[in-house]
Amino acid sequence: MFSTSIPKRIGPVRSARITDIDLVAQYGRPAFAYSGAQHKLWPVLAKASTYDVSPNHGASAYRRDTSRRAPYNLYADGRTLLAIAPKATVAHDVGFTFDATPPPGGLVAKKASMRWGYGAAAFVYDATSGLYRVWLNDQRARAEESDNGQNAATVVIQYVKQEPSTYFDKGGGNTPLAHTVGSGKAVVLRDGLAWDVTWSRPDPTSGTVFTLPDGSVMPFKPGQTWVVLRDKTRKAKITPLTEPKQFHPQDYTGDGNMEPFNPQKLTQALRRESSETVTNASLIAPEMARRKEPLESHPLDTVKMVGSLNKTGVPTALVSVDKLLYQVRMGNYLGQNYGKIIGISETNIRLREIVQDSTGDWVERMTTLDLQEGNEVRK
Numbered sequence: 001m002f003s004t005s006i007p008k009r010i011g012p013v014r015s016a017r018i019t020d021i022d023l024v025a026q027y028g029r030p031a032f033a034y035s036g037a038q039h040k041l042w043p044v045l046a047k048a049s050t051y052d053v054s055p056n057h058g059a060s061a062y063r064r065d066t067s068r069r070a071p072y073n074l075y076a077d078g079r080t081l082l083a084i085a086p087k088a089t090v091a092h093d094v095g096f097t098f099d100a101t102p103p104p105g106g107l108v109a110k111k112a113s114m115r116w117g118y119g120a121a122a123f124v125y126d127a128t129s130g131l132y133r134v135w136l137n138d139q140r141a142r143a144e145e146s147d148n149g150q151n152a153a154t155v156v157i158q159y160v161k162q163e164p165s166t167y168f169d170k171g172g173g174n175t176p177l178a179h180t181v182g183s184g185k186a187v188v189l190r191d192g193l194a195w196d197v198t199w200s201r202p203d204p205t206s207g208t209v210f211t212l213p214d215g216s217v218m219p220f221k222p223g224q225t226w227v228v229l230r231d232k233t234r235k236a237k238i239t240p241l242t243e244p245k246q247f248h249p250q251d252y253t254g255d256g257n258m259e260p261f262n263p264q265k266l267t268q269a270l271r272r273e274s275s276e277t278v279t280n281a282s283l284i285a286p287e288m289a290r291r292k293e294p295l296e297s298h299p300l301d302t303v304k305m306v307g308s309l310n311k312t313g314v315p316t317a318l319v320s321v322d323k324l325l326y327q328v329r330m331g332n333y334l335g336q337n338y339g340k341i342i343g344i345s346e347t348n349i350r351l352r353e354i355v356q357d358s359t360g361d362w363v364e365r366m367t368t369l370d371l372q373e374g375n376e377v378r379k
Helices: 018-025 039-047 055-061 078-084 263-289
Strands: 062-064 074-077 111-116 119-126 131-136 154-168 174-179 182-190 193-201 209-211 225-231 237-239 304-311 314-321 324-328 339-344 348-356 362-370
Touching (some): 055 078, 111 154, 111 225, 304 362, 314 339
Antiparallel strands (some): 111 119, 154 174, 154 182, 314 324, 348 362
């Protein structure tokens, strides 16, 4: 809809739909440009409160843009259209109220999105510009006058009764009828906030008024306004903004602590390191002093547990190394990492190994040697 400022190039111009009849009536008697319509709809359009400036009545105003594919390539000259319908009225007040200051009570909302059939629309708030970036069918909606895409100052999601009409497109798809006369619920988004409102339109020639819960009129942000007619049985998805984390100041309590560059800090660290070295050394010292057992000469990955038995109440495991069978009990050693047996069950042998970590310190490590399925021997 253009009124005070008429662009020279308007488009792409698309076909007329049954829902358009009630929508345009609120503007008075405007010049109605459309690319075409079903023959069945022509009598209805002829009776509508509009001046028909479709290609059937004003072909000279239309041009095809060969750089775009049909049917998205039909454009019209706005001034020529008005010359064809000189009696077209200036747009009537359609009920919208504008104010740069938003009302109180809005909830943070960074995105509104909705899908229907194969179509989709989304409005994503950009805090830098204070506008909503418009996305249609998962692509950035482009504007004829700018490469920056379409942006909305206000987005209205108007929930209406929607039902199948008696009209169908060329592919056999039904054209739905959206009822915009009456009343219902809506969501208004502006300035990164969302308000639940109600809408009211008593008859086709009246505008639509959007009111807040307290009965006051919901003001829109000055700028471009997008109104989405949404089936009232299918709510739009409103994504809230992420609330910033709350940081609470804390008192500094380190006044009585030692300064970080005090030489005593280094002395304390060296003492701790020396203490840890002694502790680590105590792990390996007994192992270095004792006599090695025969199975400690084999890497642990060459030792296989093949069975278990219980000899006079003492759990015993059977292990195979180089095709030889050995019996081992709790306290015996396996492998080359001082692996002491600390547990034996029917399915595994548990060992405590002593190994060096990445810094060279000796540390304990728990290892399990599992029973090799298919080779079990139990007694």
